[in-house]
Amino acid sequence: VQGLEQAGFRYGGGEIVCTVELAGDLGEAPPDVQVVTMTNAHLPAAQRIAADTHAHNRFAYDVHFERERVDRVWGELLARQLADPGSGTLVAEHTDGTLLGFITWCRNRRLEARTGRGLGSLDFIGVRHDRQSRGVGDLLNRRALQVLRREGVERVTVRTMITNYEALSVLRKIGMRVTASNQLLHRWLERPQTRTPLCPEDPQ
Numbered sequence: 001v002q003g004l005e006q007a008g009f010r011y012g013g014g015e016i017v018c019t020v021e022l023a024g025d026l027g028e029a030p031p032d033v034q035v036v037t038m039t040n041a042h043l044p045a046a047q048r049i050a051a052d053t054h055a056h057n058r059f060a061y062d063v064h065f066e067r068e069r070v071d072r073v074w075g076e077l078l079a080r081q082l083a084d085p086g087s088g089t090l091v092a093e094h095t096d097g098t099l100l101g102f103i104t105w106c107r108n109r110r111l112e113a114r115t116g117r118g119l120g121s122l123d124f125i126g127v128r129h130d131r132q133s134r135g136v137g138d139l140l141n142r143r144a145l146q147v148l149r150r151e152g153v154e155r156v157t158v159r160t161m162i163t164n165y166e167a168l169s170v171l172r173k174i175g176m177r178v179t180a181s182n183q184l185l186h187r188w189l190e191r192p193q194t195r196t197p198l199c200p201e202d203p204q
Contacts (some may be wrong), residue, residue, distance in 0.1 A: 009185040014162035018176035019155060020145070033136060035143045038082055038089035038102060045099040046091060047075040049126040077124065078104070087123070090143055092136050101127035103140040105148060105156075118153035125167075137170045145174065 038046065051071035081087040081104045092100040104124040112119050122144055127137045148156055158176060160167045 009187040015159050015182040015184055017157060017159050017178070017180035017182065018168075018171050019157050019179045020175045020177070032095050033092050033100060033139060034095065035090050035092050035139060038091045040082070042091045042099055042102070043079060043082060046102040046126070047078055049099065049101060049128055050074040050078055050124070052129065053126045074124075078102070081106075081124065088144065088147055090140060090147075092127075092140055099128075100131045101125070101136045101140055103144050105144050107148075107151070107153065117155060118148075118151070120148045120151075120153040120156045122156060122158040132166065137167075138173055141170060141174050 051074060054070075054074050082089050084106075086109070087104055087106045089102065089104045091102045094100055102125065103122065105120055105122045108119040108121065122141065125137060125140060127140070145156060157179075158171060159182075160171070162181065
């Protein structure tokens with residue numbers, strides 16, 4: 001890490017890799033929540049949730065990223081995954097139509113071809129602050145795993161920041177176990193203007 005920092009890379013946080021082998025019951029939905037496939041009509045509300053809930057991530061901890069730019073990155077990622085036929089997207093809605101959260105996933109087709117196994121990854125999840133710790137994130141994860149299992153996927157991986165304790169708690173409940181950890185570093189080829197850190201613990 002010191003060698004990379006001397007070469008101009010900046011530390012962006014630690015990442016945990018979790019894995020689950022798909023088997024067993026995937027649970028029921030809360031009575032006031034339904035899970036449906038994401039459409040373009042859901043996208044603006046899902047992008048707002050992404051901007052509101054992803055304050056701590058590899059981009060937010062890079063002081064060369066403005067806060068608005070970080071929000072744009074997540075919004076654009078969500079739009080690309082919705083448009084990508086190789087990705088899957090679901091949303092959780094309250095029975096009154098309010099969007100509560102979303103999740104995206106993809107298949108690793110290249111690695112599947114090499115290993116002969118069905119492999120997937122849960123990529124991106126967001127849940128409204130007022131519905132966190134109330135089963136919505138757990139439900140979205142389980143429904144995504146259910147879809148992947150129907151498609152023949154046997155093993156699913158997810159990556160999250162090492163300080164994302166809420167996500168780690170949810171992942172443990174659905175059977176995920178930690179299989180690796182990584183250090184994330186960024187290097188800018190053209191050095192942009194440094195912004196004010198997002199919060200006091202941001203790297204300087």
